[in-house]
Amino acid sequence: MPVFALVDCNNFYASCEKLFRPDLKDTPVVVLSNNDGCVVARSREAKLLGIKMGVPVFQVKAEMQRHGILAFSSNYALYADLSSRVMRTLEEMAPRVEVYSIDEAFLDLTGIESAISLVEFGQQVRERIGNWIGITVCVGIAPTKTLAKLANHAAKKYPATQGVVDLTNPDRQRRLLALVPVDDVWGVGRRLSKRLNALGITTALDLANASPRAIRDQFSVVLERTVRELNGESCIELEEIPPIKKQIVCSRSFGAKVTHFELLREAICEYATRATEKLRKEQQQAKVLTLFIRTSPFKDDEPQYSNSASGELLIPSCDTRDFIELANHLLKRIWKDGFRYAKAGVMLSDFYNPGMFQPGLFDDVSTRSNSQQLMSVLDTINQSGAGKVFFAGQGTKKDWSMKREHLSPAYTTRWDQLPRVK
DNA sequence: TCTGGGGTCCTAGGACCC
DNA sequence: TCTGGGGTCCTAGGACCC
DSSP states (O other), rough: OOOOEEEEEHHHHHHHHHTTOGGTTSEEEEEEOOOOOOOEEOOOOHHHHTTTTTHHHHHHHHHHHHHTTTEOOOOOOHHHHHHHHHHHHHHSSSHHHHHEETTTEEEEOTTTGGGGGGHHHHHHHHHHHHHHHHEEEEEEEEEEEHHHHHHHHHHHOOOOGGGGEEEEEHHHHHHHHSSSSSGGSSTHHHHHHHHHHHHHOOOOHHHHHHHHHHHHHOOOOHHHHHHHHTTOOOSOOOOOOOOOOSSSEEEEEEEEOOOHHHHHHHHHHHHHHHHHHHHHHHTTHHHHEEEEEEEEETOOOOOOOOEEEEEEEEEEEEHHHHHHHHHHHHHHHHTTTOOEEEEEEEEEEEOOOTTTOOOOOTTTOOOOHHHHHHHHHHHHHHHHHHHHOOOOOGSOOOOOSOOOOTTOOOOTOOOGGGGOOO
16 A cells, blocks of 8 residues: 655745744744735734735735734745755655645655654654754645645644644544545635535545546546545555646736836746746747736726737747747737736747757758857856846836835845844 | 736537548 | 538636645
8 A cells, every 4th residue: 555645844935934033933924925915825823813825915914013913025035945955854754755846745655664653754754854944844644645635734733643644544534534624625626615515515525425436427537536535545646756847937917017018028028038947947948939918807997908929939949039039029919008017927838858849841940050058158147146147128127027025035045145143 | 006926637619630 | 301420639718736
């Protein structure tokens, strides 16, 4: 029988912010989305005060002031660095690790039970990550990923578990499932839970007891898998090596609404540049770029406009210049005067491994002669920390760039922002 | 004034082919 | 009056995840 563990960092972004601010130990803290728009993470204290996940900040500003809740802009340099430390530690402890998200990993613990009890192993993981990195994690252990998720859920919810729940025992599985609302099950979102509730399926146990065949007919094979997984039949494997990406997106809401073509053009040049950098990091080439621009859907008293356009290169590329050119061309096609634009984005798709593309017999496939060298020099300079090189089209003022008014220092990734001890 | 960003998978339906 | 069947590919939309 396979054994999976799900290790999940508690209140990850908020915990990262507190790590270098011991003075905030018991202070309620929230972390905001890009543009300081929504609450995307809450410390334990902030959760207890009833601040909801995902609320727009302006709706809870008064409440936050009243309770002395501190807000931070999101600081991905910090979170990504601490995340990689957590993941490296896990990789030292378990034979196979799947980094599932910035704050979660699945481990394959099959067979380790002969050497150490699963709960004891979970406690060791907790201790080591707590001691070495200063982040608290919870561990859920079960024969399927879906059950491991639920076990983790329970480990977080019930303090008596001391942060580790072993759900390998079927009786224990059933007892927990009966307590869990169906929408807390991995793979069941708002829409599905509504439809399931209408069928009288309200707990995870109800779903586990449903007929897989009937669920497949009425819903989909995805939910059928969930049913099986809840019954201890492992259908979702551990993915140690992340699959190759099929698309790369770079999109942002603007810090201030954009009304001039030239400013929007700068922004999409910047996004095309970022997206192409990611593409090179994946060692892929892309053929298609999709551009979208839109006004704010929350402003129902303002004229609305939203549009997108796709364009294709003759041959796949990872040269920033090709995609800036294409994005500019597409923007001219969909730009309309007289709107207050709130967001734009660039998406790359139709990927090829370098050298794998078969051009048509009569295609003009002449390429830029210095492409590879130029891009690699660009990437090297920009990643060295020594300075930045960029394309003129990205602009220098960046009036559209996002708002980050409560940003903490990049404590662990920049020499000039190291924490100081007085 | 102020409402995130980046992904994946599945399904239904239409276009097209023989 | 009567108008097939089977297959593939693509796209848009819907659902989910963090």
